[in-house]
Amino acid sequence: MNGTKEKKLNIWNLSTFIIMAFxxxxxIYPLVLILYKSVISGSGNLSFAYFTKFFQKKYYWSTxxxxxxxxxxxxxxxxxxxxxxxxxxxxxxxxxxxxxxxxIVMSYLSPPFIGAYAWIQLLGRNGFITxxxxxxxxxxxxxxxxxAGIVLVFSLQSxxxxxxxxxxxxxxxxxxxxxxxESLGCNLWDRVRLIIVPLVTPTLLASSLLVFMRxxxxxxxxxxxxxxxxxxxxxxxxxxxxxxxxxxxxxxALCVIIIGITLLLFFLQRFLSAKFTYSMTALKPMEAVKIxxxxxILVHLLVYGIVFVAILPQLTVITTSFLKTGSGGLYTGGFxxxxxYNTLLSxxxxxxxxxxYLFGFMAIVIVVVLGIIIAYLSxxxxxxxxxxxxxxxxxxxxxxxxxxGIAFLYGFNTKPLLLSGTAIIMIxxxxxxxxxxxxxxxxxxxxxxSPSVEEAAVSLGCNELQSFLKITVPMMLTGxxxxxxxxxxxxxxxxxxxxxxxxxxxxxxxxxxxxxxIRSSFGNAAAYSTILTVTSILSLLIFFKVSGKSDISx
Amino acid sequence: xxxxINIENVVKRFGKDTIINGLSxxxxxxEFFTLLGPSGCGKTTLLRMIIGFNSIEGxxxxxxxxxxxxxxxxxxxxxxxxxxxxxxxxMSVKDNVAFGLKRQKMSKKxxxxxxxxxxxxxxxxxxxxxxPVKLSGGQQQRVALARAIVIHPEVLLMDEPLSNLDxxxxxxxxxxxxxxxxxxxxxxxxxxxxQEEALxxxxxxxxxxxxxxxxxxxxxxIYQRPSNTFVATFIGxxxxxxxxxxxxxxxxxxxxxxxxxxxxxxxxNCTNMEDVKVSIRPEEFILSMDNKDGIxxxxxxxxxxxxxxxxxxELENGKEIEVIQASDALEAIPNDSTVYLKLQTEKINVFNxxxxxxxxxxx
Numbered sequence: 001m002n003g004t005k006e007k008k009l010n011i012w013n014l015s016t017f018i019i020m021a022f023x024x025x026x027x028i029y030p031l032v033l034i035l036y037k038s039v040i041s042g043s044g045n046l047s048f049a050y051f052t053k054f055f056q057k058k059y060y061w062s063t064x065x066x067x068x069x070x071x072x073x074x075x076x077x078x079x080x081x082x083x084x085x086x087x088x089x090x091x092x093x094x095x096x097x098x099x100x101x102x103x104i105v106m107s108y109l110s111p112p113f114i115g116a117y118a119w120i121q122l123l124g125r126n127g128f129i130t131x132x133x134x135x136x137x138x139x140x141x142x143x144x145x146x147x148a149g150i151v152l153v154f155s156l157q158s159x160x161x162x163x164x165x166x167x168x169x170x171x172x173x174x175x176x177x178x179x180x181x182e183s184l185g186c187n188l189w190d191r192v193r194l195i196i197v198p199l200v201t202p203t204l205l206a207s208s209l210l211v212f213m214r215x216x217x218x219x220x221x222x223x224x225x226x227x228x229x230x231x232x233x234x235x236x237x238x239x240x241x242x243x244x245x246x247x248x249x250x251x252x253a254l255c256v257i258i259i260g261i262t263l264l265l266f267f268l269q270r271f272l273s274a275k276f277t278y279s280m281t282a283l284k285p286m287e288a289v290k291i292x293x294x295x296x297i298l299v300h301l302l303v304y305g306i307v308f309v310a311i312l313p314q315l316t317v318i319t320t321s322f323l324k325t326g327s328g329g330l331y332t333g334g335f336x337x338x339x340x341y342n343t344l345l346s347x348x349x350x351x352x353x354x355x356x357y358l359f360g361f362m363a364i365v366i367v368v369v370l371g372i373i374i375a376y377l378s379x380x381x382x383x384x385x386x387x388x389x390x391x392x393x394x395x396x397x398x399x400x401x402x403x404x405g406i407a408f409l410y411g412f413n414t415k416p417l418l419l420s421g422t423a424i425i426m427i428x429x430x431x432x433x434x435x436x437x438x439x440x441x442x443x444x445x446x447x448x449x450s451p452s453v454e455e456a457a458v459s460l461g462c463n464e465l466q467s468f469l470k471i472t473v474p475m476m477l478t479g480x481x482x483x484x485x486x487x488x489x490x491x492x493x494x495x496x497x498x499x500x501x502x503x504x505x506x507x508x509x510x511x512x513x514x515x516x517x518i519r520s521s522f523g524n525a526a527a528y529s530t531i532l533t534v535t536s537i538l539s540l541l542i543f544f545k546v547s548g549k550s551d552i553s554x
Numbered sequence: 555x556x557x558x559i560n561i562e563n564v565v566k567r568f569g570k571d572t573i574i575n576g577l578s579x580x581x582x583x584x585e586f587f588t589l590l591g592p593s594g595c596g597k598t599t600l601l602r603m604i605i606g607f608n609s610i611e612g613x614x615x616x617x618x619x620x621x622x623x624x625x626x627x628x629x630x631x632x633x634x635x636x637x638x639x640x641x642x643x644x645m646s647v648k649d650n651v652a653f654g655l656k657r658q659k660m661s662k663k664x665x666x667x668x669x670x671x672x673x674x675x676x677x678x679x680x681x682x683x684x685x686p687v688k689l690s691g692g693q694q695q696r697v698a699l700a701r702a703i704v705i706h707p708e709v710l711l712m713d714e715p716l717s718n719l720d721x722x723x724x725x726x727x728x729x730x731x732x733x734x735x736x737x738x739x740x741x742x743x744x745x746x747x748x749q750e751e752a753l754x755x756x757x758x759x760x761x762x763x764x765x766x767x768x769x770x771x772x773x774x775x776i777y778q779r780p781s782n783t784f785v786a787t788f789i790g791x792x793x794x795x796x797x798x799x800x801x802x803x804x805x806x807x808x809x810x811x812x813x814x815x816x817x818x819x820x821x822x823n824c825t826n827m828e829d830v831k832v833s834i835r836p837e838e839f840i841l842s843m844d845n846k847d848g849i850x851x852x853x854x855x856x857x858x859x860x861x862x863x864x865x866x867x868e869l870e871n872g873k874e875i876e877v878i879q880a881s882d883a884l885e886a887i888p889n890d891s892t893v894y895l896k897l898q899t900e901k902i903n904v905f906n907x908x909x910x911x912x913x914x915x916x917x
Contacts, residue, residue, distance in 0.1 A: 176640035179607055180698075182627045183634040184654030184705060194653075198644045278643035278687075 011465055015373055016385050022370075023392045026432055030407035031259075031395070037252035037410065050253035060235065064257075067232040070147060071216045074154035079208040081155065081306065082162025087196065088303055090170045093290045095300065100307050102540065107310040108160035109536045111493040111510055113220025114529050115153045117517045118313030119144065120225055121320060123152075128316075149225035154218070156310050158211040165207035169200045175284045202276040209269040213262055217400030220495050220514060232258060233402055233496075240406050240500070248410070255403040262398040314533055321526035339527035343512075351505070352512035353531060359423065359508060360492045363430035367438045368484050370431075372476065375442035376468065380451065390439070397436035401496030404429060408501060421503045429497045434487050445479040446472070482547035489539045493532060556583040556741050557617045557708045559604065565612030566599055566765075573599050574765045576613065581743060582758075583618075586735050588744045590752040591762035592788065597745045598713055600762075604743060605632050605711050617708055628657075633702030635712040639694045641686040647673070647697050648682045654705035672704040675734060692723045699731065703738060710735070710742045716751060724748075728755050749789050753777065761785050778901070779917045783909030786833040793875040795849075797832040797904070799824045799913075808832055808904060811870060813849050815899050821913045824904075830913060833903040836878040840896040841865065843887065848894035851875070856886050867893065 041047035054060045089097050122129045125143040133141050181195045219233035239251040324336045378390040412419035419425040457467035495510040502511045509532050516525035559581040566574040574596050581587045589597035602608040606627035615622055642650050655665045673679040676696040716724045732755045735742050746752050752759050753773040761768040769781040780786035797810040807816040851867040863886050865877045904913040
């Protein structure tokens with residue numbers, strides 16, 4: 001500014017370097033370590049043996065094929081479902097659509113593996129619905145496991161994401177385009193096919209790729225409901241945590257493979273969204289119209305049916321949390337509060353709840369503070385370092401949770417970086433995982449604040465730091481706060497990195513649920529899940545209150 | 555090919571609000587017909603009833619003798635140009651224009667020919683393969699127009715098509731629209747709130763207010779012989795002064811303050827000493843400083859506008875009026891000068907005291 005090249009140590013440079021150090025330590029270092037381990041043999045030589053081992057043995061590479069199969073099928077189904085639901089709810093007046101909206105969001109917010117475990121309760125070998133079916137089916141139904149089960153859980157769990165994005169896109173779609181097509185002779189089906197679908201395609205692509213990444217890297221669901229059908233993340237977990245034999249280097253190589261795949265997907269998404277974007281000025285947004293007669297009843301049945309199936313896992317979990325269980329997880333009939341007594345009040349078990357709240361809260365504080373600063377730096381103080389920082393902190397976006405967990409364990413299990421087993425490593429891993437989302441939303445919020453507002457403050461006598469703290473931060477606050485609430489809801493349902501990093505002292509709710517399910521202690525699992533669900537619902541209600549919105553973007 | 559549009563007693567309700575209550579209108583075949591009025595007057599509502607985006611709660615709309623009330627929009631064969639053009643952003647210019655033809659199951663060759671032909675007519679044939687993002691507002695407008703007329707609609711509807719363009723382009727486009735409409739000879743209904751635009755393009759204009767048609771006439775008649783004070787003040791500018799009819803054996807005319815102006819075209823229904831509203835356009839005054847008869851006033855301020863000079867003059871009762879005079883070589887009349895105003899009596903309009911009916915013979 002004053003023309004000299006003298007480097008001044010101001011607050012912005014300082015924070016850039018501190019955050020940079022943080023990013024290098026907790027993002028770059030663990031990743032590099034993984035990469036290093038994957039190509040260095042046990043004896044210390046450069047070797048690609050681990051990769052060849054993977055691609056030579058069908059036992060290994062077939063899991064990758066399996067992963068692609070379930071992921072593609074589940075992505076296609078959830079994209080179609082999400083599009084259909086978004087269009088129906090935007091174009092037709094549906095009674096109670098506000099509540100439907102909340103229920104759809106709710107079904108998305110609970111961790112997928114809870115869906116898997118709930119569906120086992122319903123459609124598993126000994127499930128509630130299975131038993132009813134088998135009373136009158138000629139052929140014995142043996143339960144929904146393997147491919148079908150995984151696809152069922154993921155489709156129902158992921159379509160809400162497509163729904164939320166598409167619903168937003170439909171809102172900004174100018175209805176006169178649809179009317180123009182109508183005046184040019186298009187019937188309803190043609191209007192949907194030729195105008196609406198092509199125009200929301202960029203959004204559909206973006207959201208279906210998100211679904212793809214999420215489904216592809218999730219391990220809890222296939223672990224529980226997959227049985228013989230092994231997917232790639234399940235194998236990574238097995239190689240790393242396996243009871244039979246574990247091979248750090250091989251597990252590292254698997255991590256590198258999955259990062260490679262998600263990286264490709266990430267660039268594919270970038271490429272596609274740059275290619276298909278239409279700027280639209282929604283002069284007249286689409287208005288939901290009332291329809292009558294049989295059609296109306298059918299649409300209501302369809303929409304309510306899908307939403308019901310989507311939240312059925314939650315309902316199942318809540319119901320079973322009040323049921324008496326005997327040994328082996330069998331329900332003995334009758335209602336009880338025993339499960340809550342065992343989870344909430346028993347000294348051994350309630351730490352999971354406290355941990356979840358504590359870790360989630362700490363992680364939120366970290367991501368929000370860092371998120372605002374990083375977003376501000378990359379938006380307003382653009383330099384080589386700040387844009388590098390921006391890119392670095394986006395990296396976790398493409399790293400599956402279990403990979404991050406493994407990388408952290410490799411990186412921080414020896415002195416001087418001995419963090420494994422502590423609460424700190426849990427909190428940091430949560431923060432790192434959520435960081436890209438927070439930075440993105442904060443950048444969007446900053447983008448809406450005109451720099452001239454800060455300049456006005458400076459012209460009135462504030463220094464830069466004061467104008468940042470007194471003008472920019474308060475203006476961002478509502479947006480950041482509602483973003484933080486959504487982050488919180490996502491964090492408390494995080495499983496894939498926590499399951500790798502936890503110890504008995506740092507167990508969280510999701511880990512506890514998972515452990516209880518594995519132990520067939522379904523009563524406790526249901527009670528924990530219900531506590532998680534109730535927390536999410538309350539957070540969601542606070543979100544609506546804070547943001548004043550009725551829509552959600554994640 | 556062209557059709558007449560007969561609108562009889564149509565009613566439009568949104569929920570409990572009645573926007574249009576029994577409106578009738580006949581639009582002749584091949585006519586360029588404009589619905590003009592302030593925002594919220596129901597003009598767009600009426601247009602959307604004609605094309606079918608709005609339902610009709612009562613009455614009938616017919617194309618010639620064919621009742622169209624219950625025909626869905628996509629079967630009505632009407633072209634529409636939207637306020638924001640509604641160009642499909644994911645299709646090239648050519649695909650936008652061909653869109654309606656493809657619905658008609660035409661052969662590819664035929665479609666290409668028609669598209670080329672219409673693009674030449676609207677003069678954007680060189681932009682055939684462009685995507686809409688790369689078009690200017692005026693070009694998008696031409697695409698929208700081409701897309702609407704290429705399907706050979708029976709009726710062309712335009713909803714404030716020029717309101718998003720800048721002033722210069724607006725004049726250029728309205729001339730283009732008029733030219734193309736004449737070339738094709740299609741019955742056109744045009745909605746605008748811009749009176750100058752309406753006067754420039756229309757064969758006939760319906761001035762609307764509050765869901766009711768105030769006057770249907772040619773642009774010239776609408777401007778010169780408005781049928782009530784709403785039309786007189788909405789179309790162009792008019793000063794409305796209180797006056798009295800003087801009608802006796804020796805003279806016939808109106809009196810404003812103490813000045814008498816003889817008139818020959820007053821309606822036979824006027825009675826002597828009847829209170830009336832006199833509507834005088836700024837250019838219908840004759841301003842004089844020396845001649846002591848006429849309406850007395852004091853110049854408060856003036857604005858030099860090149861050809862003309864506008865004067866703001868306060869009358870004896872405190873009312874301020876606007877007067878336009880050709881700028882002459884001499885200096886403008888200084889502020890605070892006392893002036894006397896005479897009227898071009900053959901041009902002024904007289905209304906009953908409520909302002910609802912014209913008291914000019916033949917209006």
